[in-house]
Amino acid sequence: MSTAGALTAASEALAEQEQRYLMHTYARQPVLLVRGSGTVVVDAEGREHLDMVAGIAVNVLGHSSPVVRAALESQAATLVHTSNLYYTRPQLDAAQLLVASAFAGRVFFCNSGAEANECAIKIARKWGRLHRDGAHRIVCAQGAFHGRTLATLAATGQARYLEPFAPTVDGFTHVAFDDADAVAAALDVDHVAVLVEPIQGESGIHVMGDGTLRRIRELCDERDALLILDEVQSGMGRSGRFWAHQHAGITPDVMTVAKGLGGGVPIGAVLAAPRADVLEPGDHGCTFGGSPLAAAVAAAVLRSVLEDDLPEAAARRGEQLREALLGLRDDGLPIIEVRGRGLMLAVVLDGDLAQQAARAGLHHGVIVNPIGTRVLRLVPPLTITAGEVDEAVRRLGLALRDAATEAAPPPAP
Ligand code: PLP
Secondary structure (H helix, E strand, O other): OOOOOOOOHHHHHHHHHHHHHOOOOOOOOOOOEEEEEEOEEEEOOOOEEEEOOHHHHOOOOOEOOHHHHHHHHHHHOOOOOOOOOOOOHHHHHHHHHHHHHOOOOEEEEEOOHHHHHHHHHHHHHHHHHHHOOOOOEEEEEOOOOOOOOHHHHHHHOOHHHHHHHOOOOOOEEEEOOOOHHHHHHHOOOOEEEEEEOOEEOOOOOEEOOHHHHHHHHHHHHHOOOEEEEEOOOOOOOOOOOOOHHHHHOOOOOEEEEOHHHHOOOOOEEEEEOHHHOOOOOOOOOOOOOOOHHHHHHHHHHHHHHHHOOHHHHHHHHHHHHHHHHHHHHHOOOOEEEEEEEOOEEEEEEOOOOHHHHHHHHHHHOEEOEEEOOOEEEEOOOOOOOHHHHHHHHHHHHHHHHHHHHHHOOOOOO
């Protein structure tokens, strides 16, 4: 029996149940995860895996973090939900910490990355009405990912996500990623904003050059446009700075945040600098946005990232991870390149091995995320230890060896 991808009887039963009760929107790995602690998750058969995906860059403090648990438990015992018709202390605290971590401005809370970007798009459109004679188009990047609502899908701009849901929301122009000249050519009188990820995640981890980001900032200033940065995946310390744009020494007018903000509890946010702070009562809202429960956790996570200097830890562990992965390449494993920043890395494989490698990883006790056929994404908890980095890479090496062996043509008879 092949090791990579072998479904156990238990996971076949799961697949059957999924078939019956869940919409088929995900290609799931054949494993039932039941509990976790730190970087380790345990499956239903009691096997431990080092989780290098962390809920797709969500569990920044690891699984079942004491920080997240304490905030959840104490807030759950106090006040879970009130709506935004009233003040609540956790939301005020979380907003204050978010501003302190980034730039002066004010915060709107929502539940997800897509909702945060939807809000940012509405800000740009309203700002265009007020300041730019109704200009409303937004320059975005090819390969972007901004979410699954109709407007954020249009900003994402990838035909395979968009076409089944036509007619699409109008108003987005896509140019090459990491290309300030292309932004300069597109940013005309009809365009009111540039919306980009400082590090693209879903496209397979592509880092925008600091010089490009600085030039885009200048272009937005010169042409009176807003710079909106989607830090949903790259933020919360993952890149080695609290926010990935801080590597370039600039600040955006609007920043969107989600994923790691709640350390596993759903919460999103939009931070708008005074220049872009145009929403008024009635313009926008969100029943659950910034609920006491989610906001208390976000405040605790923000404090922890700051006080434990997790951006610095991400930079250090990220360098160690990169070096160790390159070591696998030197050992002859099919790796072409390791790219990314901090603990947001992609392993580019020499061959269509990503799916097999991820399955084989489950066999060897390491969870990685295949993107397409040739890329493995690694976005582990920022609390990963040096020993766990070494062990995860050792296990990934075994998985890659299995995947390469499986893919190799059989020996000639
Ligand atoms: N923006 C970026 C950069 C993302 O990576 C994602 C999700 O992967 C989103 C937005 C959408 O976030 P959500 O799935 O929370 O709606």
